[in-house]
Amino acid sequence: MSQQINPQADGGADTDPYDPTASSLADTVQDEVMAELLSIRGSIDNFDATLVYLLAERFKATQRVGHLKAVHSLPPSDPGREKAQIERLRRLAHEAHLDPEFAEKFMNFIISEVIRHHNTISATHAESGN
Numbered sequence: 001m002s003q004q005i006n007p008q009a010d011g012g013a014d015t016d017p018y019d020p021t022a023s024s025l026a027d028t029v030q031d032e033v034m035a036e037l038l039s040i041r042g043s044i045d046n047f048d049a050t051l052v053y054l055l056a057e058r059f060k061a062t063q064r065v066g067h068l069k070a071v072h073s074l075p076p077s078d079p080g081r082e083k084a085q086i087e088r089l090r091r092l093a094h095e096a097h098l099d100p101e102f103a104e105k106f107m108n109f110i111i112s113e114v115i116r117h118h119n120t121i122s123a124t125h126a127e128s129g130n
């Protein structure tokens with residue numbers, strides 16, 4: 001349960017400097033409490049790794065959109081699409097008992113980064129003379 005997903009992500013080399021037991025609490029917490037904390041943290045580590053892989057895949061897809069938009073001289077942002085995405089994600093968040101305000105802020109944070117990437121791709125494309 002507390003095992004990492006994809007423990008061979010470094011190609012199998014035994015060089016991962018990550019210490020899943022790193023903590024500033026060791027001296028202040030009972031052993032049993034620390035054991036339970038570490039067990040829960042094992043799950044948190046797996047969720048965080050999954051989030052990173054999910055975000056990497058999402059950014060791969062949006063990079064493709066960025067190239068398509070640059071080639072066809074389309075604007076980086078699409079407010080109509082964003083409005084629909086945010087409304088949908090707020091609904092999903094509500095169903096999932098996640099704070100819809102947080103879901104919206106998180107989505108807007110990601111989209112603003114995507115638009116920054118789109119602008120970079122567009123500028124590079126323009127420099128290369130279309």
Ligand SMILES: O=C(O)C(=O)C[C@]1(C(=O)O)C=C[C@@H](O)C=C1
Nearest residue numbers: 062065077078079081082111114
């Ligand atoms: O679908 C697009 O047109 C995108 O550029 C992707 C994306 C997104 O990250 O989902 C980003 C910017 C747009 O304003 C809308 C959506």
